[in-house]
Amino acid sequence: MVNGERARGTTKSGGTTRTAAKKPTPRKKATTDRSVANVADPAFVQLLTPDGERVEHPDYSVDFTDQEYRDLYRDLVIVRRLDTEGTTLQRQGQLGIWASLAGQEAAQIGSGRALAEQDMVFPTYREHGVLWTRDIDPIMPFGLFRGVDLGGWDAQKYRFQGYTIVIGAQTLHATGYAMGITKDGKVGTDDGEAVIAYFGDGAISQGDVNEAFIYAAAYDAPVVFFCQNNQYAISVPVHKQAKTPLFKRADGFGFPGVRVDGNDVLATYAVTKVAMDRARHGQGPGLIEAFTYRMGAHTTTDDPTRYRDKSEEEEWRLKDPVARMRGFLEKQQLADDDYFASIDAEAAEHALSLRERVLTLPEPKPSAIFDHVYPNGSPLLDAERAEFLAYQESFEGSGH
Amino acid sequence: MSRLQQFILPDLAEGLTEAEILQWMVAVGDKVELNQPFVEVETAKSAVEIPSPYAGVVTEILRDAGETVDVGSPIITIDTDPNGEAPAAPESAAAPAAETAASNGAKIGETTADGRTAVLVGYGAKAPTTVRRARKGAAPAAPVAPAPAPVAAPAPVAPAPVVATPVAVGTVLAKPPVRKLAKDLGVDLRALVGSGPQGSITRDDVQSAASAPAEPVVVASPVVAPSAGDTRIPVKGVRKLTAENMVASAFSAPHVTEFLTVDATRLLKTVAKMRESDEFKGVRVGPLALLAKGVLLAVKRHPMVNSSWDAANGEIVVKEHVNLGIAAATPRGLIVPNIKAADTLSTKELAEALVELTSTARDGKTPPADMTGGSFTITNVGVFGVDTGTPILPPGEAAILAFGAIRDMPWVHKGKVVPRKVTTLGLSFDHRIIDGELGSKFLADLGRFVNDPKGTLLAWS
Numbered sequence: 069m070v071n072g073e074r075a076r077g078t079t080k081s082g083g084t085t086r087t088a089a090k091k092p093t094p095r096k097k098a099t100t101d102r103s104v105a106n107v108a109d110p111a112f113v114q115l116l117t118p119d120g121e122r123v124e125h126p127d128y129s130v131d132f133t134d135q136e137y138r139d140l141y142r143d144l145v146i147v148r149r150l151d152t153e154g155t156t157l158q159r160q161g162q163l164g165i166w167a168s169l170a171g172q173e174a175a176q177i178g179s180g181r182a183l184a185e186q187d188m189v190f191p192t193y194r195e196h197g198v199l200w201t202r203d204i205d206p207i208m209p210f211g212l213f214r215g216v217d218l219g220g221w222d223a224q225k226y227r228f229q230g231y232t233i234v235i236g237a238q239t240l241h242a243t244g245y246a247m248g249i250t251k252d253g254k255v256g257t258d259d260g261e262a263v264i265a266y267f268g269d270g271a272i273s274q275g276d277v278n279e280a281f282i283y284a285a286a287y288d289a290p291v292v293f294f295c296q297n298n299q300y301a302i303s304v305p306v307h308k309q310a311k312t313p314l315f316k317r318a319d320g321f322g323f324p325g326v327r328v329d330g331n332d333v334l335a336t337y338a339v340t341k342v343a344m345d346r347a348r349h350g351q352g353p354g355l356i357e358a359f360t361y362r363m364g365a366h367t368t369t370d371d372p373t374r375y376r377d378k379s380e381e382e383e384w385r386l387k388d389p390v391a392r393m394r395g396f397l398e399k400q401q402l403a404d405d406d407y408f409a410s411i412d413a414e415a416a417e418h419a420l421s422l423r424e425r426v427l428t429l430p431e432p433k434p435s436a437i438f439d440h441v442y443p444n445g446s447p448l449l450d451a452e453r454a455e456f457l458a459y460q461e462s463f464e465g466s467g468h
Numbered sequence: 469m470s471r472l473q474q475f476i477l478p479d480l481a482e483g484l485t486e487a488e489i490l491q492w493m494v495a496v497g498d499k500v501e502l503n504q505p506f507v508e509v510e511t512a513k514s515a516v517e518i519p520s521p522y523a524g525v526v527t528e529i530l531r532d533a534g535e536t537v538d539v540g541s542p543i544i545t546i547d548t549d550p551n552g553e554a555p556a557a558p559e560s561a562a563a564p565a566a567e568t569a570a571s572n573g574a575k576i577g578e579t580t581a582d583g584r585t586a587v588l589v590g591y592g593a594k595a596p597t598t599v600r601r602a603r604k605g606a607a608p609a610a611p612v613a614p615a616p617a618p619v620a621a622p623a624p625v626a627p628a629p630v631v632a633t634p635v636a637v638g639t640v641l642a643k644p645p646v647r648k649l650a651k652d653l654g655v656d657l658r659a660l661v662g663s664g665p666q667g668s669i670t671r672d673d674v675q676s677a678a679s680a681p682a683e684p685v686v687v688a689s690p691v692v693a694p695s696a697g698d699t700r701i702p703v704k705g706v707r708k709l710t711a712e713n714m715v716a717s718a719f720s721a722p723h724v725t726e727f728l729t730v731d732a733t734r735l736l737k738t739v740a741k742m743r744e745s746d747e748f749k750g751v752r753v754g755p756l757a758l759l760a761k762g763v764l765l766a767v768k769r770h771p772m773v774n775s776s777w778d779a780a781n782g783e784i785v786v787k788e789h790v791n792l793g794i795a796a797a798t799p800r801g802l803i804v805p806n807i808k809a810a811d812t813l814s815t816k817e818l819a820e821a822l823v824e825l826t827s828t829a830r831d832g833k834t835p836p837a838d839m840t841g842g843s844f845t846i847t848n849v850g851v852f853g854v855d856t857g858t859p860i861l862p863p864g865e866a867a868i869l870a871f872g873a874i875r876d877m878p879w880v881h882k883g884k885v886v887p888r889k890v891t892t893l894g895l896s897f898d899h900r901i902i903d904g905e906l907g908s909k910f911l912a913d914l915g916r917f918v919n920d921p922k923g924t925l926l927a928w929s
Contacts (some may be wrong), residue, residue: 154505160521161478369481371514375835464602 112359113339114329118387119185120395128338134402140333140451141393141403141409143177147197148390149415150206153423154196154213158368163213167194173387174294177201178336179358182227182344183264189228190242192235192267194296198266202228208419210426218432219441236274239265239293241352242303243280246289249348255290258362261349264340272317275311281321281355290347292340293318293355296330298362303375315357323353331389361387379425387416434460470552472814473522474530474542481513482553488536488704490515498526500546507543524548536702551842554632599801641668653678653720679719706801717863721777721898725858726907730915731881731890732874738921748816756794756848757819759871762917764790764811764818765928767844770910774843775866784901793845793862796820796829804862805834806842847873856894866901869914891918 113128132140147169154166169176172410176197183189183201191198193209200206206225212216212231217406232238242265271277272295284291297314306314318325324346328339336358343354344369361384365372373380397403438453477487481509487509496508496883505517506526513726531537609873640657642650646669650657655677662669678803732755737756742748767790775786792810796803805828807813807821828834844866847859872892879888895911902910918926 076814153503156519159478159480159516159518161480162521165482237520365514370518431502462604464604 078108083454092133108257112327112329113335115334115338116329116332116392116396118331118392119401120177120392120397122396122400125335125338128335128342130334130338132334137393137397137400137402138407140177140181140337141233141390141397142321142395142414143181143200143391144173144333145411146418147177147200147206148173149412149419150200150422151196153419154210155364155368157196157290157423157426158208158213162369162424163210164215165213165367165369167195167366167367168362169194170362171389172296172298172358173197174333174393175358175360177436178333178338179264179266179294179340179356182337182340184262184348185227186259186261187227187348188223188245188261189345190238190241190245190263191229191231192238192266192268192271193231193233194268195231195266199228202226204228204254204348207422207425207429207453210422211429213427214426216429216431218437219253220441221385236267236271236280239267239271239280240283241265242293243284243287243289244293246284246291246353248345249290250287255348255350257349261290262344262347263289264344265291266294266296267298267307268301268344269295269310269314270304271295271297272314273301273360281323281353285322288350288352290350291353292343292347294340295355295357297357297358298330298360300362300366300372300376302366302370303372307375313357318355319383323355324461325355325357327357327359330358331387333389333393358388469548471524472545472546473524473544473548475521475544476542477509477537477539478746479539480509480511480516480518481549484511484513484539486536486538487511488532488857489531491533492529494529500524500526507669509537511518522546522548522613525550528873534837536704541890546879562717562885588721622823626760640908641666642670642674643668646671646674648780650674652759673805675719679715704731706803710802713863714860717861720779720863721861722900722904723858723861723896724899724904724907725894725896726904726911727856727892727894728911728915729890729892730918731879731888732891732918734920734922736874736889742815747926748819751816752823753819754822755874756846757822758873758921759814759918760792760794760818760822760846761815762914762924763846763869764792764923765925766910766913766917767811772905772906773897773902774869775901776843777866777898787843789843791841791843793842793865793868794825795845795847796826798829798832800832803829803834803839804845805829805838806845808838808841819875844868851892856892858894859896860897861898864899867895867897867907867910870896893918 085111113125115121115123115125115128115130130305151169154163157163160395172194176195177200180189180198180201189195189202196206196209199208208217208221209231209260212219213390219230229238229241231404242263246263249255249261249263267277280291281293283289284293295314297306301309313327315325315327324343326343328335330336336356339356342354346352346354349379361381362372363381363384381464394408397407435453435457440447440455441449479485481617482485485641488511490508492507494500494504500506500523502521502523503519506520508515508517510516514869524546526544527547528542530545531543533542537543552669602768640660641662641664642657646918649655649671650669653674655674657669657674659668660673661678662668663673733754735758739753739758742753742758772784774790775784778785789809790811791806791808793804793806796805805825807818807825810818810821812819825834825838829837842862842865845859845862845868847857849869849872850871853873856872857870859870861868870893872894874889874891876887877890878885879890881888893911893914895907895914897907913924
């Protein structure tokens with residue numbers, strides 16, 4: 069069961085070793101393949117090829133029913149469609165900004181579906197897919213990005229923390245939370261709790277993330293660090309800030325690291341399951357590098373054509389996570405065209421209903437900002453609220 | 469009933485104020501579906517397609533392609549109920565007054581009971597002007613004339629010469645970058661009258677003060693009556709940036725330009741030989757590549773030419789490497805990408821880098837990083853058939869070379885007047901850093917190189 073350890077032993081032949089001499093020949097075009105993992109590399113976990121062929125891995129496997137395979141496909145299609153609606157709504161002026169997950173669906177659905185009910189998720193601002201796997205109303209981020217949701221959130225109820233905008237900060241929160249789980253004695257059994265912290269390739273350069281690694285290792289905290297390496301920290305390609313494959317960093321901190329094909333929903337499920345089970349049994353933290361690609365812009369405020377080639381996007385389009393799963397279902401004859409059409413229709417329905425609900429989200433009253441700071445209020449805030457209300461009242465026709 | 473909806477241009481990123489309409493993807497009379505892209509616009513951040521929030525029929529296109537539109541302006545009218553009868557007044561999706569149109573059964577994108585969709589959420593999509601709400605019980609809001617500021621009349625002890633500068637009382641309002649600009653340009657902020665909000669001093673105020681003549685000279689400028697045939701081109705994008713850079717450079721660095729006409733026959737012969745050689749097989753090497761090599765060699769002999777004036781620190785920064793800028797005319801306008809650390813490249817690598825740089829620039833794909841950090845620039849005006857010019861320095865660079873056309877001219881060669889290939893080099897330099905002596909020596913060295921590349925190469929190596 070603890071085969072994550074064995075996977076780690078095979079990392080020395082990592083596919084991204086660069087041998088090119090560092091010489092100042094700055095006009096030389098950066099080749100993209102130096103950051104592309106070698107598929108034949110055993111340290112790169114893949115269970116589904118880009119064509120949808122099922123392949124085996126010595127350490128990781130999945131055993132799904134036909135329906136479960138189909139459900140994973142449905143998840144992928146729906147979260148992609150909802151995400152498209154986010155971009156659309158922003159373009160129509162209905163959201164201030166949107167951070168698209170396009171291209172990263174498999175990393176999020178695979179890892180999200182591998183979590184146990186009692187596990188706790190610490191997301192970034194892009195984890196709309198993980199949110200979906202926790203059966204949370206997908207409208208949550210839409211309220212935030214529309215500016216009508218002040219961020220109040222019951223993390224215990226949903227086993228999912230609020231979106232974190234600060235890059236990497238949630239890894240420390242996750243580690244602290246995981247240390248608390250240990251102190252509560254909730255690890256060591258099949259029902260044990262574990263924590264998963266999401267972040268990106270840019271965040272792994274942050275001090276916060278490195279501190280989180282140190283504490284998690286020192287305290288054997290039940291936390292899995294799930295890095296979606298989508299190749300770009302906004303505009304900075306990952307090879308500019310990391311000289312070794314990201315998953316190898318775990319070695320230095322003293323816990324296992326594994327690189328998984330982030331566009332393969334089966335593989336991301338398998339490695340996450342193993343890492344989370346290790347953690348919940350008290351065997352300490354793990355790092356997963358989901359090797360994937362951000363097909364769209366960093367956010368709707370960004371224009372990727374300014375810093376990367378179209379050809380690179382086309383290359384990654386051939387590894388598309390949704391098309392890959394569809395190819396698998398077709399090859400295995402687990403679904404037919406009617407099924408695919410019905411899923412598309414269902415996704416469109418979800419998107420339309422979400423759209424309607426977003427457009428009618430109520431705007432909070434200005435005074436709402438005082439409402440959820442402390443559970444039992446505070447004399448200072450009460451005084452400030454009264455002052456603010458009186459000020460609002462002083463205007464003609466104030467119906468705040 | 470026919471129901472007309474206007475779509476208002478939202479802020480497509482964070483804090484943008486305008487966008488240019490690149491192309492319309494629909495025409496009047498076309499049917500549009502919900503979320504069907506209908507227009508492509510370009511902002512300062514990116515070019516994007518806008519999907520329609522309405523399903524219906526296009527009844528009006530309000531702004532033309534090529535126009536720059538302020539955020540908050542309506543751009544299209546769509547009839548969401550084309551089979552209805554009486555046309556209704558257009559309803560705008562972002563009209564602040566849309567509360568009146570509140571209806572509970574609002575459809576997508578229409579105004580809801582709480583007026584929510586009436587106000588687009590993108591920052592700045594609301595009405596562009598700030599409307600102050602009236603205070604309860606306040607006196608009728610008559611426009612209050614700004615009271616004359618109580619000027620503390622200084623008791624004149626002695627009749628002092630009156631200085632006609634508006635002396636600001638209290639603090640000067642200006643943002644830090646504007647203050648920095650004023651300091652760099654030697655403009656006294658206290659002497660300016662601000663045109664920005666609350667009388668704050670803007671970048672334009674500083675720049676116009678810097679470019680204004682010290683003495684107000686009244687020039688009877690010929691007032692040209694606008695004719696109907698005049699074309700007015702909005703200043704934006706690359707043109708705007710070029711203008712700002714040129715003004716900043718022209719009015720901060722004292723320019724000196726020197727010219728040298730030289731016999732380039734041997735330069736061309738050398739280029740021809742290089743093209744035939746095995747080493748340069750497949751490399752498009754031209755006179756510019758060789759001249760660039762000459763510049764790099766001459767810079768090695770006169771490193772001060774490759775430097776920058778750091779006004780903030782009161783220092784001259786002599787650059788370790790030459791980031792060689794090449795002025796390129798592109799469909800989008802003038803851009804000056806540079807070859808980083810060009811002095812570390814072999815002649816062949818330099819020629820390859822030049823080819824790549826110019827083709828990337830022409831395709832409009834030059835990454836921003838390539839356009840910053842230049843330290844010496846060549847402008848190849850010769851390709852346009854002119855002899856030379858007085859180039860203006862790119863901001864932060866100490867020298868720029870104009871490479872003129874190479875043409876057959878009568879020339880005294882070995883005591884006889886014979887036709888030779890002749891060109892003119894024009895070198896502008898920042899006189900704060902480079903004196904006439906250094907500039908002349910550098911230019912003369914370049915002339916020697918053009919006249920005899922191989923001999924000079926041997927002599928200097």
